[in-house]
Amino acid sequence: MTDAASAALSYEPVPADQVVAGSPTTGYVVLDEGPSGTVGVWEMTPGAMRDVEADEVFMVLAGAATVEFEHPHSSPIVLAPGSVVRLEAGMKTIWTVRETLRKVYVAP
Template sequence: MSDELRLRAATVTDAASLALEHEPVPRDQVVAGTPATGHAVLDESDGGTVGVWEMTPGAMRDTEADEVFVVLFGAATVEFEHPIADPVILAPGSVMRLEAGMRTLWTVRQTLRKVYVAP
């Protein structure tokens, strides 16, 4: 992890404007469009991982890890293929918890960026 991204006590990282390198979503996960994702790990410790993740417009399937996240910007809908649950609409300020193994379908209408905390 680069030192400039590491969270340090009494400092601020601007997660909303952090430059992220994007990679295309693997073809077997793409449902629609040509989505790409990017991420940066800001801190890792015994308490878990803190990072920033972003997805460009399109739709993709994913299998989730345990995490809690806050949406910084963008618009998306998350549908749950397993376990079955009502779709969730994400917008700036949305806070959500995902559990390991959930199978989801992310449909991003405007590039979505989130800050996540994972054990």
């Protein structure tokens, strides 16, 4: 068993070509990996970044953020603890984090 809310993460600055605002960092740890997929914890500090998504389902444990969808275009979503979201590979997004965001994700 792992406590995802307090799991230690290794952080790195977001690459300059992905930064939209601020100086965000991200960190993650893989909790389990097997033939059925990967389970991990990911965190982003305040700021904004562009990303190209992989297939995953995640649940927000802590923080506050908005995800905008550049492609395919759809309405932004507001994330808060308890939010559950499914992302599809290739989606182009902008993550704007107001309070450090921590999520547990499951990816194939």
